[in-house]
Each structure stands twice: as C-alpha cells, then as structure tokens.
Amino acid sequence: MPLAKPADTAAPLHPPLRARWSPRAFSPRPVPSAALRTLFEAARWAPSSGNNQPWRFVVATIDGEPEAHARLVGCLNEGNRRWAFRAPVLVFACTKLTIERPDRPPRDNAHAWYDLGQAVAHLSVQATADGLFIHQMAGFDAAAARAACGVPEGFDVVTAVAIGYFGDVEDLDEDLQVRERASRGRRVAGESVWRGRWDDRATWTWDDGAA
Numbered sequence: 604m605p606l607a608k609p610a611d612t613a614a615p616l617h618p619p620l621r622a623r624w625s626p627r628a629f630s631p632r633p634v635p636s637a638a639l640r641t642l643f644e645a646a647r648w649a650p651s652s653g654n655n656q657p658w659r660f661v662v663a664t665i666d667g668e669p670e671a672h673a674r675l676v677g678c679l680n681e682g683n684r685r686w687a688f689r690a691p692v693l694v695f696a697c698t699k700l701t702i703e704r705p706d707r708p709p710r711d712n713a714h715a716w717y718d719l720g721q722a723v724a725h726l727s728v729q730a731t732a733d734g735l736f737i738h739q740m741a742g743f744d745a746a747a748a749r750a751a752c753g754v755p756e757g758f759d760v761v762t763a764v765a766i767g768y769f770g771d772v773e774d775l776d777e778d779l780q781v782r783e784r785a786s787r788g789r790r791v792a793g794e795s796v797w798r799g800r801w802d803d804r805a806t807w808t809w810d811d812g813a814a
C-alpha cells in the first residue's frame with residue numbers, strides 16, 4: 604500500500620488534490636503507455652496564455668528507452684539521483700520561450716514557465732487520481748539536460764519529473780526514509796491571500812467567512 608500523507612486542509616478538497624504528495628520511494632514497476640497517454644492528455648488540456656501551449660516533454664521510460672532513462676538520471680543532482688533512478692518514467696519538462704505567428708515577428712512569451720507549470724499541475728492531479736505518483740525536481744544540470752535530450756535553442760528545460768507507482772520506503776537510504784515518513788506542511792491558510800489590497804488578510808481562507 605502506498606504511504607498516505609493527505610494534506611491537513613482548512614477546507615474540503617477534491618480527493619486527488621488532498622492526496623497528492625511527492626514521494627521518493629518509487630517502484631520500478633513499469634507504467635503502461637495507456638496510463639502515460641492519460642497523463643500527457645491531462646497536460647495537453649491545461650489552459651495557457653493565448654492557447655500557446657508552450658510545454659514540451661521529453662519522456663524516457665526505463666523499459667522503453669533505457670539508455671535515455673540512464674542519460675536523464677545522469678543529469679540529476681546527487682540528492683535527486685539517489686532515489687529518482689528507480690522511477691520507471693523520467694521527464695524533462697520544457698517550455699517554448701517565444702510566440703510565433705505567421706503574420707508577426709516572434710516575441711517573448713512572458714507566461715511560458717507559468718503555462719508549463721500549470722500543465723504539470725494538471726498531470727499531477729490526473730496521476731494521483733490514477734494511483735500514480737509524481738515528484739518534480741529543480742535539482743538537475745540544465746545544460747546537461749539540454750544536451751542529453753537534444754532540446755533546441757528557444758526552449759528552456761525547466762523541471763525534471765519522476766513518475767511511477769509507490770514503491771518500498773525501506774529501499775531508500777536511511778536519511779531519505781526519515782524524510783519520506785515526515786509529515787507535510789504549508790504556511791497557515793490566510794498568509795497568502797489578501798482581500799482587495801496587499802496585507803489585508805482574506806479571513807474567509809481559514810474561517811467560515813463570518814469576518
């Protein structure tokens with residue numbers, strides 16, 4: 604059974620949003636391509652500024668593209684490599700930095716990173732609903748990832764993403780086992796949402812809205 608670490612929420616959430624968390628204990632069990640198709644379909648239908656869909660994903664599965672999978676592992680920093688090598692699916696999530704229209708010169712897409720993040724967020728919720736786990740990583744060498752995956756100029760490699768089924772916590776190094784079992788936390792509700800003007804706390808974020 605996967606380790607459950609449901610969010611301690613200040614309001615009821617859609618079940619996969621509450622259940623999602625970022626594990627390190629991945630099972631090497633392969634993820635069927637139909638399940639992967641569903642995940643990237645969730646990403647595909649994310650909203651984006653101007654419907655520009657700047658996201659691109661380089662996906663390497665341990666069974667389908669073992670050499671590419673090993674190359675991707677090699678781009679991760681040591682702290683991530685220690686656990687992510689077991690994830691049967693590794694992804695480099697990239698984004699296109701410019702908007703090109705046939706009738707206009709190319710211009711910068713100020714929302715390229717935002718839109719990629721939203722696509723991965725959709726993927727993460729779909730994954731949780733389907734019994735899969737994902738763990739995003741900023742800890743990798745972006746230049747090495749660009750070279751390893753042949754990412755062209757004009758695109759940024761933004762995050763690595765490990766995808767798979769939950770594995771065995773005992774397979775992790777001891778320090779990672781402790782982190783894996785640690786509780787999850789967030790800033791208290793009400794410290795991020797203002798009412799009308801910065802610093803005027805939106806009290807309805809943590810109580811029944813009476814204030």
Ligand SMILES: Cc1cc2nc3c(=O)[nH]c(=O)nc-3n(C[C@H](O)[C@H](O)[C@H](O)COP(=O)(O)O)c2cc1C
Pocket residue numbers: 623624625626683738739740741742743762787
């Ligand atoms: C853009 C991004 C980069 C991250 N980079 C790493 C990373 O390099 N290594 C890691 O172990 N976790 C990484 N994480 C996972 C976060 O640490 C994790 O989402 C956060 O602690 C909240 O935990 P939760 O996802 O279990 O709720 C990253 C998450 C995001 C969204």
